[in-house]
Amino acid sequence: MVMPAPAVAGPGGTAPGSVGDVRRSNLALVLGAIADFPPGAHPSRAQLAAVTGLTKASVSSLVLDLLDAGIVREIGLNPQGRGRPGVGLELNPGRAVMGMEVNVDYIAAAVVDLAGGVLVREVQDRDNRKSVDGPVMAALGVLAARVRSLAGEKGVEVLGGGLAVPGLVDPSTGRVLTAPNLGWAGVDLDLAALLPEAPLGVALFNEANAAALAELRHRPDGASDFLFVSGEVGVGGGLVIGSELFTGPGGHAGEVGHIVVDPDGGRCSCGGTGCLETVAGQDAMFEAAGIGSGGNSRSAAMAKLLQALDAGQPGALAAVERAGRCLGIALASTARVVNIASVVLGGHFAVLEPWLRGPLLESLQTYAPGMYAAGQVSVSAVGESGALLGAAGSVIRSLVEAPHRLQA
Amino acid sequence: MVMPAPAVAGPGGTAPGSVGDVRRSNLALVLGAIADFPPGAHPSRAQLAAVTGLTKASVSSLVLDLLDAGIVREIGLNPQGRGRPGVGLELNPGRAVMGMEVNVDYIAAAVVDLAGGVLVREVQDRDNRKSVDGPVMAALGVLAARVRSLAGEKGVEVLGGGLAVPGLVDPSTGRVLTAPNLGWAGVDLDLAALLPEAPLGVALFNEANAAALAELRHRPDGASDFLFVSGEVGVGGGLVIGSELFTGPGGHAGEVGHIVVDPDGGRCSCGGTGCLETVAGQDAMFEAAGIGSGGNSRSAAMAKLLQALDAGQPGALAAVERAGRCLGIALASTARVVNIASVVLGGHFAVLEPWLRGPLLESLQTYAPGMYAAGQVSVSAVGESGALLGAAGSVIRSLVEAPHRLQA
DNA sequence: AGCTTTAGTTCATTGCTTGAACTATATGAG
DNA sequence: CTCATATAGTTCAAGCAATGAACTAAAGCT
Numbered sequence: 089m090v091m092p093a094p095a096v097a098g099p100g101g102t103a104p105g106s107v108g109d110v111r112r113s114n115l116a117l118v119l120g121a122i123a124d125f126p127p128g129a130h131p132s133r134a135q136l137a138a139v140t141g142l143t144k145a146s147v148s149s150l151v152l153d154l155l156d157a158g159i160v161r162e163i164g165l166n167p168q169g170r171g172r173p174g175v176g177l178e179l180n181p182g183r184a185v186m187g188m189e190v191n192v193d194y195i196a197a198a199v200v201d202l203a204g205g206v207l208v209r210e211v212q213d214r215d216n217r218k219s220v221d222g223p224v225m226a227a228l229g230v231l232a233a234r235v236r237s238l239a240g241e242k243g244v245e246v247l248g249g250g251l252a253v254p255g256l257v258d259p260s261t262g263r264v265l266t267a268p269n270l271g272w273a274g275v276d277l278d279l280a281a282l283l284p285e286a287p288l289g290v291a292l293f294n295e296a297n298a299a300a301l302a303e304l305r306h307r308p309d310g311a312s313d314f315l316f317v318s319g320e321v322g323v324g325g326g327l328v329i330g331s332e333l334f335t336g337p338g339g340h341a342g343e344v345g346h347i348v349v350d351p352d353g354g355r356c357s358c359g360g361t362g363c364l365e366t367v368a369g370q371d372a373m374f375e376a377a378g379i380g381s382g383g384n385s386r387s388a389a390m391a392k393l394l395q396a397l398d399a400g401q402p403g404a405l406a407a408v409e410r411a412g413r414c415l416g417i418a419l420a421s422t423a424r425v426v427n428i429a430s431v432v433l434g435g436h437f438a439v440l441e442p443w444l445r446g447p448l449l450e451s452l453q454t455y456a457p458g459m460y461a462a463g464q465v466s467v468s469a470v471g472e473s474g475a476l477l478g479a480a481g482s483v484i485r486s487l488v489e490a491p492h493r494l495q496a
Numbered sequence: 497m498v499m500p501a502p503a504v505a506g507p508g509g510t511a512p513g514s515v516g517d518v519r520r521s522n523l524a525l526v527l528g529a530i531a532d533f534p535p536g537a538h539p540s541r542a543q544l545a546a547v548t549g550l551t552k553a554s555v556s557s558l559v560l561d562l563l564d565a566g567i568v569r570e571i572g573l574n575p576q577g578r579g580r581p582g583v584g585l586e587l588n589p590g591r592a593v594m595g596m597e598v599n600v601d602y603i604a605a606a607v608v609d610l611a612g613g614v615l616v617r618e619v620q621d622r623d624n625r626k627s628v629d630g631p632v633m634a635a636l637g638v639l640a641a642r643v644r645s646l647a648g649e650k651g652v653e654v655l656g657g658g659l660a661v662p663g664l665v666d667p668s669t670g671r672v673l674t675a676p677n678l679g680w681a682g683v684d685l686d687l688a689a690l691l692p693e694a695p696l697g698v699a700l701f702n703e704a705n706a707a708a709l710a711e712l713r714h715r716p717d718g719a720s721d722f723l724f725v726s727g728e729v730g731v732g733g734g735l736v737i738g739s740e741l742f743t744g745p746g747g748h749a750g751e752v753g754h755i756v757v758d759p760d761g762g763r764c765s766c767g768g769t770g771c772l773e774t775v776a777g778q779d780a781m782f783e784a785a786g787i788g789s790g791g792n793s794r795s796a797a798m799a800k801l802l803q804a805l806d807a808g809q810p811g812a813l814a815a816v817e818r819a820g821r822c823l824g825i826a827l828a829s830t831a832r833v834v835n836i837a838s839v840v841l842g843g844h845f846a847v848l849e850p851w852l853r854g855p856l857l858e859s860l861q862t863y864a865p866g867m868y869a870a871g872q873v874s875v876s877a878v879g880e881s882g883a884l885l886g887a888a889g890s891v892i893r894s895l896v897e898a899p900h901r902l903q904a
Numbered sequence: 905a906g907c908t909t910t911a912g913t914t915c916a917t918t919g920c921t922t923g924a925a926c927t928a929t930a931t932g933a934g
Numbered sequence: 935c936t937c938a939t940a941t942a943g944t945t946c947a948a949g950c951a952a953t954g955a956a957c958t959a960a961a962g963c964t
Binding site for chain 1: 908909910911912913914915919920921922
Binding site: 512513514515516518540541542552553555556557574576577578579580581582583 | 941942943944945946952
């Protein structure tokens with residue numbers, strides 16, 4: 089049977105739709121079309137009309153609003169061969185957002201313009217283990233102010249920002265529910281203080297979720313459905329479905345680190361038993377491989393592990409193989425629950441991919457045959473700064489999807 | 497930061513919004529408000545205006561369209577105390593949809609009017625194991641025609657229908673990908689033939705998904721996020737999130753029967769290893785309990801199992817306990833992946849709940865402490881005919897959400 | 905120079921919600 | 935019995951948004 093989705097659909101619940109909503113919707117449609125053009129190709133109004141299905145008249149009017157709001161800029165001419173050349177349009181590179189990150193060993197901030205270009209990026213080492221939120225946020229505020237003024241010197245205005253933290257968050261209230269590796273639990277962050285007067289404010293993200301969003305923007309294959317698995321001290325995940333982050337009813341979906349992979353396994357820090365994290369988390373792997381992680385930093389321990397693997401040390405190889413097999417079990421179950429067929433490995437899983445891949449694919453074949461094609465297990469295209477860029481990118485995207493927020 | 501959802505939001509992709517879309521959206525809004533009123537309470541136009549936020553003028557105009565389309569009916573007066581009494585509105589009970597079901601042991605059809613009343617219901621025993629789709633569908637077509645004419649005698653018109661089958665389906669094409677217990681694989685069903693001339697056609701559902709939707713409409717607690725676990729020969733599931741069926745990118749999410757609960761376990765019919773179904777499926781449980789399922793029918797075997805449990809037979813108790821524990825493992829992992837916190841047990845899990853509950857809760861406590869509250873594990877409120885009613889209810893709901901499909 | 909082609913704007917028309925004014929119909933007080 | 939009041943529902947001018955046709959603008963080609 090036919091069940092076409094209406095072009096403009098209201099929510100099931102309670103909210104009347106008026107003609108003004110149509111304009112907001114189409115404003116986002118046009119802006120989204122501009123943003124979706126490959127960098128360097130600047131669409132004309134006529135091209136936008138063709139792409140969106142709107143008339144030239146409507147596009148002209150909508151573009152005018154976007155120009156007035158400063159979200160879009162006209163850039164030179166666009167010769168098409170015969171006929172009058174079109175005027176190129178692009179996201180205004182004079183407007184930007186800031187990505188920020190608090191992690192175990194550092195804080196960081198970066199300014200990303202609307203077109204996606206990274207203008208400034210600063211990482212500041214800082215030991216945030218067992219920290220208190222106040223001082224960390226104060227330090228981040230100072231960093232953000234400096235980075236913001238550097239952007240200001242280049243004539244770039246920061247409209248808003250996004251902060252990624254390694255823990256469970258409630259984005260709607262700016263509350264960090266629990267961040268074990270920082271020692272934070274139930275703290276309300278003063279996000280607005282990070283970017284005073286910024287019209288879009290500051291949004292809060294889980295680190296793995298932000299990294300997943302960064303992947304979404306940088307995947308070479310343009311995949312719109314995948315699970316990003318973040319291997320850090322803890323094992324996190326971000327579930328991207330239909331180019332959207334899927335957070336579930338409670339807001340914390342994709343926590344693959346706590347899928348049960350060994351019912352007879354050991355206790356996890358989450359209180360559960362046999363979680364993936366107890367096998368494939370960084371500390372668990374170091375211990376299984378016989379590498380002391382206590383004394384040195386984790387990056388040193390990781391270097392040692394890589395060395396041991398290169399040397400073919402059996403203990404290390406076995407530890408990684410077991411992690412790969414258990415990761416496979418977790419991914420098999422995930423595939424069944426959310427019917428996803430593509431995985432992106434991040435964090436230490438990306439680093440260890442050469443050794444993980446074999447046991448992982450074998451495990452998937454055993455536990456969920458046919459669900460994942462071989463090419464569907466890939467490595468992060470973003471790398472270390474994923475959370476930083478993802479937080480910024482997500483704020484940009486939310487602006488592209490609701491540009492009316494910036495109208496006078 | 498503030499991120500209000502627009503009242504009328506267009507899809508991210510490609511579809512212009514016009515003024516007509518606003519009307520479609522508001523038409524659905526008003527109709528949804530009428531449908532959401534408790535049965536027996538018939539809202540007036542003024543009440544609808546108050547509930548939806550639309551003006552009285554708009555509501556009047558929209559209601560006129562719904563009356564013209566025959567979706568809604570005026571019913572008597574509605575004295576409010578002082579002032580002119582309002583005119584009560586209700587979903588037209590002279591219009592209905594048909595729920596249909598093909599299952600292992602029977603075919604069934606029922607007519608449900610728009611207000612949710614079941615007008616006719618017929619179940620016809622039929623052994624569909626290792627069947628061919630053609631004859632089964634032909635028999636169902638005959639049944640549907642009879643039930644439809646019975647409804648016609650009562651002056652009720654059938655607008656469309658929904659068919660539930662136990663297997664993986666592609667709703668958009670009407671194709672059954674695989675239904676192991678029927679012996680079907682890759683068959684294209686002629687759905688339209690079941691209800692010739694019905695303006696809404698016939699939609700196709702997975703059985704567990706349809707049952708989950710029925711639960712959604714009949715939950716006493718009005719929960720809008722839960723996992724329905726269907727225990728039949730196979731173990732299926734339906735994931736309801738935000739009052740919507742969540743099907744995942746591939747369309748087959750919620751397949752909890754094939755979550756890995758025992759990495760060292762036996763082979764599953766799906767090709768996997770250690771799936772929940774190999775422990776908690778009907779045949780698996782009968783075998784583990786030492787009850788022959790081969791000779792007799794499954795309902796007889798289930799009676800035997802219940803008898804054995806009542807008698808305290810150790811083998812039976814152990815089998816059910818193991819199933820409960822493994823179900824807990826699967827639900828623990830599901831909670832992590834989609835962050836759901838409520839489960840509804842259906843099929844034989846509902847029947848066995850008194851014995852399952854203990855080990856299940858204990859297992860949840862072990863593997864996902866704090867994710868499920870005790871009251872969040874409940875038993876199906878619909879019972880046997882869940883799939884039948886769910887398929888019908890879902891078609892009704894899709895009509896309520898897009899009433900313009902029935903306009904002249 | 906003139907024709908053709910493409911880009912972008914202007915404008916009358918249509919459709920929708922809105923808010924105010926108005927009509928309709930009940931209860932209750934004098 | 936009549937009038938005041940309250941609530942339901944309709945009518946209508948106004949505002950806003952997209953549309954499509956007509957028009958202007960600016961290039962290349964002959």
